[in-house]
Amino acid sequence: MAGRDRSNPQLPLDLPAAPGLRREDFLEAPSNSAALALIDSYPDWPALVVCLVGAPGTGKSHLAAVFAERAGAKIVKAADLARADVPDALSTGALVVEDVAPGGFDEAALFHVLNLAKETRAHVLMTARSAPSGFTLATPDLASRLRAVPKVEIAPADDALLAAVLVKLFADRQIPVDEGTVHYLLARMERSVAGAEALVKAIDRAALAARRPVTRAFAADVLRASEKTIAEDEDD
Incomplete structure (x- = not known):
């Protein structure tokens, strides 16, 4: 995540990622x-x-x-x-x-x-x-x-495409992730491209706030926190 602003870990800048919209950026499936x-x-x-x-x-x-x-x-x-x-x-x-x-x-x-x-x-x-x-x-x-x-x-994305989408979304935000982290998230995330986008954004914000690299353990913490928030919202 080199080159990203970490001056205030409590208030991460919610800068939009710069997704590639060229022909070569499109993931075929x-x-x-x-x-x-x-x-x-x-x-x-x-x-x-x-x-x-x-x-x-x-x-x-x-x-x-x-x-x-x-x-x-x-x-x-x-x-x-x-x-x-x-x-x-x-x-x-x-x-x-x-x-x-x-x-x-x-x-x-x-x-x-x-x-x-x-x-x-x-x-x-x-x-x-x-x-x-x-x-x-x-x-x-x-x-x-x-x-x-x-x-x-x-048609809705299959597992292979969702995995590729996760990798691309992290890359768009200049976040290095390993294959284990991608497969961990793939098995537990909402099964849609929109779900992948929301999850990567949440992990990005949390990583900026905590000044931590995105590992499998860190991604798991963010995923559990997101699930807890959703459950609490549903109970209200």
């Missing part, structure tokens, strides 16, 4: 290989508009960032998309619309995106937790368009 293949195949997609579907933390935003860099696409949250902004958003010929969720976007704006993309032959990558084809919408034409959008699903 059977659960996400189809989604990665889609991004790598750009612009030879099955349709101009495609949707990545998966739970939080499965890599949708990472792949969207890779696509955006490759295609020169702008990235906009679905909740922030306004109809008047659509021509500018699609001005580069490619667009990422992130977090498309039921009731969480302007239907007219998204419908305009799909129409303009078709007219201009622009590529649009949407990300969502569930397939937009199943949304209940007030705009029948939009519902019809979304049913026709091909989706590529990203």
Whole structure:
């Protein structure tokens, strides 16, 4: 953890890690290989508009960032998309619309995106937790368009991918860890990428506060403390 600020062990700086969002930083696994293949195949997609579907933390935003860099696409949250902004958003010929969720976007704006993309032959990558084809919408034409959008699903991470994610998350925070510590955490942590992110953040903060290296014993202490906190919260 060289080079990190330890000037006050009682008040660790909660500086965000700097995750790598390049193509070479993406950890490929059977659960996400189809989604990665889609991004790598750009612009030879099955349709101009495609949707990545998966739970939080499965890599949708990472792949969207890779696509955006490759295609020169702008990235906009679905909740922030306004109809008047659509021509500018699609001005580069490619667009990422992130977090498309039921009731969480302007239907007219998204419908305009799909129409303009078709007219201009622009590529649009949407990300969502569930397939937009199943949304209940007030705009029948939009519902019809979304049913026709091909989706590529990203499955939950398996053990091999979660282990690789732990290693990468620690590396992003410049924390050296051994294989034993990774496997200890893997056997006891929440089985998701989001759980791995939360756990590594907690261990990082505790290590900074205690001015201690991250060993298996130290990680075990943090994990037990986290479980105790969760149990106490559930009892309240």
